[in-house]
Amino acid sequence: MAPKVNTQPPKGTRDFLPLDVRRREHVTGIIRRVYESFGFEPLETPTFERLDTLLGKYGEEGDQLLFKVLHRGEPLVHGIRDAAQYLSKPGSLIEGRSGETAPGAEKLLSDIGLRYDLTVPLARVIAEYQGKLPPIFKRYQIQPVWRADTPGKGRFREFYQCDVDVVGTASRLAEAEVIGAVGESLVKLGFESFEIRINHRRLLRALIEHAGIPVELEGAAIVAVDKLDKVERDGVDKELSLKGIADDARKKLLDIVAVDTPLSLDQLADRLAGHPGALAAIQDLRSIFELVAPSEARRFLTFTVSLARGLGYYTGAIFEIAVPDLSGSLGGGGRYDGLIGMFSGKEVPATGFSLGLERILVVMEERKMFPAALSGVDLLIGVTDGTVERDAIGLAAKLRREGLRVDVLMKPDKPGLIRKAADERKVPFAVWFGAAHGGRAGIWSASTPGDKTVAFEEIAAAIRG
């Protein structure tokens, strides 16, 4: 007897059984084909990166969510001793908060960590392969990332991102292409009502300045506005107040970003006539709307003055996918001209959009958006007599050459049980024969009642209808 062991997947991760894999591949296949049709090229990077590459890019909270890989051998022995010494120093552990003081020790025990997103690896690749990549690099990347977050509904420790980015140009065509690719992907997946919300970081900053909020509180104000969907006007007001922002400044800001009928771009242009930064941002947004106009995505693109995006690194237009009756988004992105250059030391303009695979799958499952037939097998072959197994393999080989996906049952059975096996596994056809087959088989179809007998040569045609 084997010992009783825990055979569940580790916390926050999942096993994908055949139907799960097929659904995931249905979605990633469509996204991949659309991204390719827009001329984006595939990139894949390693599962782990140097901690030097990862640390300090995602804020303090992000650093703590990195999965770090343990040293081995001698470096581990030294690391343990140094880490123990580090922990014994006074002040290295704050009462009751020992976890938060571990980062100093972690660096002594690890120098690589699992990929946290697909953007920092892209920045590393751009720095490493200068000259080998085209000066304007349109890349997509569909790979898992890992975060040691508390797992919850739709939140995992291992999950996939589907990123599309244009690196190396400040042209608004880049925004038009990433928005076009993401919009077309969602349409092709079957989404009918969604919004691609768009706003601009420089417009938001102008509004914050216009409201009289001091520049040093700009970041905090953006983080607060980002929560509008979740906590509504009162919640944002409270957070802004806690940050020390005065009553009239809060009101002035919220009267623009948190009202029922939000201002149009034209109205904002009037209101902010004295802010050259705001006007440039508005002009930027107008160009993007114009360039997206010929695409499928245009129907879904909505200027949303309250859109803020939490991340610090955005510098221009920002985007987010909103679906009715779903809190949170299916994806987001924006222009981030300062990030890609961090490893090479020269500024490289870039803009990108990321779709979150797991949330797309949750919504598609809830709304029954998957095609009914995602089974992998077209036909099950069974024998009623063990002596003709070789004939079954021969028939299977012939039908596979004709392009069918064919499974052969591994033991002889009665016709009724062969039909039942096909039915249970949702395989649309079954055939069976015994020792005296004479080149003919019984055939069952899930869609037509009653069995028939057909010659081996007629099976492919019978299945193709």
Place this chain on the structure above:
Amino acid sequence: MAPKVNTQPPKGTRDFLPLDVRRREHVTGIIRRVYESFGFEPLETPTFERLDTLLGKYGEEGDQLLFKVLHRGEPLVHGIRDAAQYLSKPGSLIEGRSGETAPGAEKLLSDIGLRYDLTVPLARVIAEYQGKLPPIFKRYQIQPVWRADTPGKGRFREFYQCDVDVVGTASRLAEAEVIGAVGESLVKLGFESFEIRINHRRLLRALIEHAGIPVELEGAAIVAVDKLDKVERDGVDKELSLKGIADDARKKLLDIVAVDTPLSLDQLADRLAGHPGALAAIQDLRSIFELVAPSEARRFLTFTVSLARGLGYYTGAIFEIAVPDLSGSLGGGGRYDGLIGMFSGKEVPATGFSLGLERILVVMEERKMFPAALSGVDLLIGVTDGTVERDAIGLAAKLRREGLRVDVLMKPDKPGLIRKAADERKVPFAVWFGAAHGGRAGIWSASTPGDKTVAFEEIAAAIRG
């Protein structure tokens, strides 16, 4: 200025730039389609597993090659203290071999590790989802695995395996199907001369017994014979001698497994007439040959009495792919009836075959087996004037709807530079137009000299030929 940082991928890992990804997907796409045509169903498991699941399954050496993930927070603080205490115990470190004593400490700092192969996760899945999976489960799995090995030519720390297994039956149809699927995959990839070598663990054990080698040295003898390809007869003889196997026993074994014209199955059956185990194994192999006969794989299946496979867990037929002029194999497998049940406590028969993606890619690259056109883009659209960028996006949207993969250049350029961009990126067609286009564009083709002018509506037809 950013600090100068190392932007190479971590040791033993690789970045896959667009052409690399396309080549990898060309190969995995073919393998996946063949596996599906044989009725195998896809499975995916998490990147990391509990150390409980992984440790003790790959031998002592395998355990040391596991990448382990560091605890975080409070468990890390406790772990460091316990590990330091562990290391301070006398005898925990052997002079000059500190690395090898770390495993005891590692367990205090980690409880999950990166997947080392795809077989142990399969065993865990079989135990976890009993009743949810069909009683005979034909699964394939194409995913990366990680081993902290010393990297070398064609040997990486992150590499992909393409596994196909039949779990839950002792039928020889299972062997026939995994051999058929792997053979057909290699044929579809373009391999013409390779061998699917087959032998049987019970035959090998009978030969070892027949030679007079004591049963307790059986494992060592199998490991030694496994190296025949690398170290030849003399090398194996030396290793067997070092293990204490007598001269006449060594000669008797090597006269069967290491001769220029090896014995056929019939000759072996004569020679081993008094060994019921050997005869049963030979009968097993004959059934497999008979069941593989109708498949493409039959041409490549070769009985190879010297084939041993290093791994301990095989219990029946064993297989390996050999390619001329290549030391080492492209894949291997066999029956392993004792392994899958280790988590559930009941014996579950199983057989499988694993193709190694990285070696397949190396051979295909060396032998120029990739299709010439693996470019992702069919057409490049450029404008000679910035005012018509919107028209370029409109034309791209139209052509993408017609199924073409279209890239739009991000800045206006002269026709010559637009053609040059297409040429350099191996895009087969380019079109360009300026402010006075009147619905017509210049078109260049990599395969036909001279430019032409075509109406926008004629571009798709011109490209499709």
